[in-house]
Amino acid sequence: MDSITVSDLRKYYGQVKAVDGLSFSVPQGEIFGMLGPNGAGKTTTVETIVGLIGRDGGDVAVMGIDPAQDPVGVKARIGVQLQTAAMFPRLAVREVIRLYASFYPKNVDEDEVIALVGLQEKANVQTRNLSGGQLQRLSVALAIVSDGDIIFLDEPTTGLDPQARRGLWDVINRMRGRGKTIFLTTHYMDEAEKLCDRVAVVDRGKIIALDSPQALINENFQEKAIEFNQPALTADRNLSGLPGVTMVQVEDDLIILYSSEVPKTIAALMEYSQKAGATVDDLTVRTATLEDVFLKLTGRRIRE
Amino acid sequence: MKMLWQLITANVKDMMRDRMSMFWFLAFPIVFILLFGAVFSGNGADQSYSIGLAVEDKGPVGSGIRKAFESVPSFELHQGSKETELAALKQGKRILVVEVPGKVQATIATGKPAEISIYYDPGRAATAQALISAAREILSEVERRATGAPRLFIAKPIKVEVKQLKNIDYLLPGILAMALMQLGLFGALGFVSLRERKIIRRLGATPVPKSLVLWSEILVRLAMAVVQAVSIVLIGHLAYGVTVVGNWPAVLGLVLLGALVFISLGYFLISFTKTSESAQGLIQLVQFPMMFLSGIFFPIEIMPRFLKPVIRAIPLSYLGDALRNVMVGLPTAFGIWTDVAILGGWLLVTAILAVRLFRWE
Numbered sequence: 001m002d003s004i005t006v007s008d009l010r011k012y013y014g015q016v017k018a019v020d021g022l023s024f025s026v027p028q029g030e031i032f033g034m035l036g037p038n039g040a041g042k043t044t045t046v047e048t049i050v051g052l053i054g055r056d057g058g059d060v061a062v063m064g065i066d067p068a069q070d071p072v073g074v075k076a077r078i079g080v081q082l083q084t085a086a087m088f089p090r091l092a093v094r095e096v097i098r099l100y101a102s103f104y105p106k107n108v109d110e111d112e113v114i115a116l117v118g119l120q121e122k123a124n125v126q127t128r129n130l131s132g133g134q135l136q137r138l139s140v141a142l143a144i145v146s147d148g149d150i151i152f153l154d155e156p157t158t159g160l161d162p163q164a165r166r167g168l169w170d171v172i173n174r175m176r177g178r179g180k181t182i183f184l185t186t187h188y189m190d191e192a193e194k195l196c197d198r199v200a201v202v203d204r205g206k207i208i209a210l211d212s213p214q215a216l217i218n219e220n221f222q223e224k225a226i227e228f229n230q231p232a233l234t235a236d237r238n239l240s241g242l243p244g245v246t247m248v249q250v251e252d253d254l255i256i257l258y259s260s261e262v263p264k265t266i267a268a269l270m271e272y273s274q275k276a277g278a279t280v281d282d283l284t285v286r287t288a289t290l291e292d293v294f295l296k297l298t299g300r301r302i303r304e
Numbered sequence: 305m306k307m308l309w310q311l312i313t314a315n316v317k318d319m320m321r322d323r324m325s326m327f328w329f330l331a332f333p334i335v336f337i338l339l340f341g342a343v344f345s346g347n348g349a350d351q352s353y354s355i356g357l358a359v360e361d362k363g364p365v366g367s368g369i370r371k372a373f374e375s376v377p378s379f380e381l382h383q384g385s386k387e388t389e390l391a392a393l394k395q396g397k398r399i400l401v402v403e404v405p406g407k408v409q410a411t412i413a414t415g416k417p418a419e420i421s422i423y424y425d426p427g428r429a430a431t432a433q434a435l436i437s438a439a440r441e442i443l444s445e446v447e448r449r450a451t452g453a454p455r456l457f458i459a460k461p462i463k464v465e466v467k468q469l470k471n472i473d474y475l476l477p478g479i480l481a482m483a484l485m486q487l488g489l490f491g492a493l494g495f496v497s498l499r500e501r502k503i504i505r506r507l508g509a510t511p512v513p514k515s516l517v518l519w520s521e522i523l524v525r526l527a528m529a530v531v532q533a534v535s536i537v538l539i540g541h542l543a544y545g546v547t548v549v550g551n552w553p554a555v556l557g558l559v560l561l562g563a564l565v566f567i568s569l570g571y572f573l574i575s576f577t578k579t580s581e582s583a584q585g586l587i588q589l590v591q592f593p594m595m596f597l598s599g600i601f602f603p604i605e606i607m608p609r610f611l612k613p614v615i616r617a618i619p620l621s622y623l624g625d626a627l628r629n630v631m632v633g634l635p636t637a638f639g640i641w642t643d644v645a646i647l648g649g650w651l652l653v654t655a656i657l658a659v660r661l662f663r664w665e
């Protein structure tokens with residue numbers, strides 16, 4: 001049985017179609033990612049699936065239960081981390097975790113949770129004295145302590161430094177090791193790429209692609225990306241005619257040529273730019289990423 | 305049950321660690337009672353009858369008079385020479401000085417009445433007159449014993465406990481009523497802060513029923529109300545000797561009912577506001593006039609007539625009225641059952657409205 005099935009999910013706020021017909025299912029034990037820019041509808045999707053807000057259309061089943069029919073039944077079997085939640089300011093880390101543990105029929109031992117998110121030294125510190133990163137980890141701890149079958153994490157690593165992010169990735173992988181299903185949203189490409197088994201790329205309330213990160217890249221690009229800065233060439237239509245070039249993307253002064261024959265393209269580019277009197281003296285070649293996929297599908301970058 | 309207990313624990317811990325609020329919660333009754341007690345005390349305080357006795361006669365008559373005066377318990381008797389006692393009278397330290405001259409024994413022996421002078425302070429004439437009669441009575445008793453004349457009457461004093469009511473007796477139940485009001489109304493701000501910080505929303509993603517959060521708050525407030533009541537009664541007793549004459553269960557019942565009325569009113573009020581600031585403002589706006597128009601500081605009878613309808617609309621009026629009756633035995637202005645019924649009505653109406661209008665997020 002799939003942990004989550006969603007079909008044609010809709011949620012409107014007046015004119016705003018926050019979620020506009022999403023369909024997907026998440027098998028048990030998978031790390032499922034929702035990748036999209038701010039305002040894409042990620043938070044709204046999570047909140048409708050967990051039964052925090054009602055939906056305007058479509059079907060949702062979490063562990064076979066419809067959150068609109070039996071919200072408590074759903075909430076008792078999942079752990080949730082919300083993007084906007086603050087803590088009781090004068091309770092210590094351990095006390096908040098104990099409080100939340102008491103809400104669930106079964107729960108993970110509080111010391112184990114504290115160790116899992118690496119807050120051992122802060123266990124007795126009041127939450128108002130924690131740093132942003134520590135609060136974020138506590139917030140994840142409150143999702144884990146439920147011992148739910150599915151853990152929902154809404155942008156769990158936003159605002160964390162790279163080291164702390166990697167620490168949280170470890171935590172998430174360990175949860176998968178315990179057989180949990182993870183539903184995670186992010187606007188970090190590398191996070192989706194490294195962590196998720198499958199990624200739904202969302203924009204404006206719609207899924208525009210859904211597959212494993214590698215498959216998404218392979219489906220969209222056999223090519224590599226050649227990037228360089230040259231303001232004089234951003235409006236030059238001839239670039240797409242260079243040998244090997246399959247697509248051109250322009251981002252301000254940055255030009256990206258996707259090429260299936262990198263050496264040929266570079267040689268031709270050098271010659272052309274010289275003739276045009278706008279030399280390219282610094283370029284990088286890299287394999288395509290999810291960022292490129294998003295750019296190709298939407299014409300925009302994820303973070304603006 | 306486990307959830308409720310954990311929520312209560314969390315609530316209490318969170319509150320106890322808020323040093324500022326805790327300080328005010330504990331200091332409030334002390335400060336108020338001492339402040340108002342100091343302002344209003346003085347009238348009706350127990351008077352001691354300070355009497356000077358200057359016995360210059362060394363014989364049996366002198367010692368008989370001395371013993372007679374010493375046997376009166378309500379006299380604060382000072383014995384000394386005529387000069388020192390008269391000096392004390394002039395300084396206002398005595399109300400009366402009784403002088404028994406040295407030649408009393410000799411005068412009586414000659415068959416003439418001996419003169420005993422009673423000096424008094426005309427500034428306290430009323431008390432002095434009463435005391436002069438008492439002194440005369442004592443002297444004639446001594447005389448009767450000396451002459452052996454038969455008794456015609458025996459005046460038998462019978463003790464009747466009369467509670468001397470003081471201003472502080474009026475004020476103390478009012479201060480308790482006010483404390484309960486503030487506890488209930490301002491207590492609702494705790495929920496506003498949870499709501500504002502999206503903690504309530506976060507709890508909404510757990511299986512805990514949100515109403516349990518409210519119940520935990522209500523139970524904690526009720527416990528605080530009892531603590532507040534006990535501390536106010538205790539301080540009133542220790543500092544001003546106010547004793548509770550009513551029965552304790554009735555006092556407790558009223559304290560809980562009063563607290564519930566204002567807790568409910570508090571939750572009703574915060575459904576009209578979003579932020580902590582606006583909630584605080586609204587509550588201030590409601591509680592301030594109530595405080596002054598409810599007759600908790602001044603008897604309702606002395607308030608201007610045009611304010612009477614307002615006074616009659618305010619729940620605090622009835623709580624103060626009922627507490628004065630049950631705690632210190634003052635007569636009620638409205639009748640104790642009217643008080644209870646109106647408080648119950650307020651509780652019912654505000655509770656229904658609060659449930660209807662409640663804003664969880």
Ligand SMILES: Nc1ncnc2c1ncn2[C@@H]1O[C@H](COP(=O)(O)OP(=O)(O)O)[C@@H](O)[C@H]1O
Pocket residue numbers: 013016017018036037038039040041042043044045
């Ligand atoms: N409560 C709300 N009222 C009105 N509009 C909302 C509300 N919540 C979200 N939206 C709108 O819905 C869209 C999706 O928002 P959200 O789900 O928060 O996106 P994300 O989490 O991907 O950043 C946005 O345009 C946002 O402005």
Ligand SMILES: [Mg+2]
Pocket residue numbers: 039042043044083154155
């Ligand atoms: Mg979001």
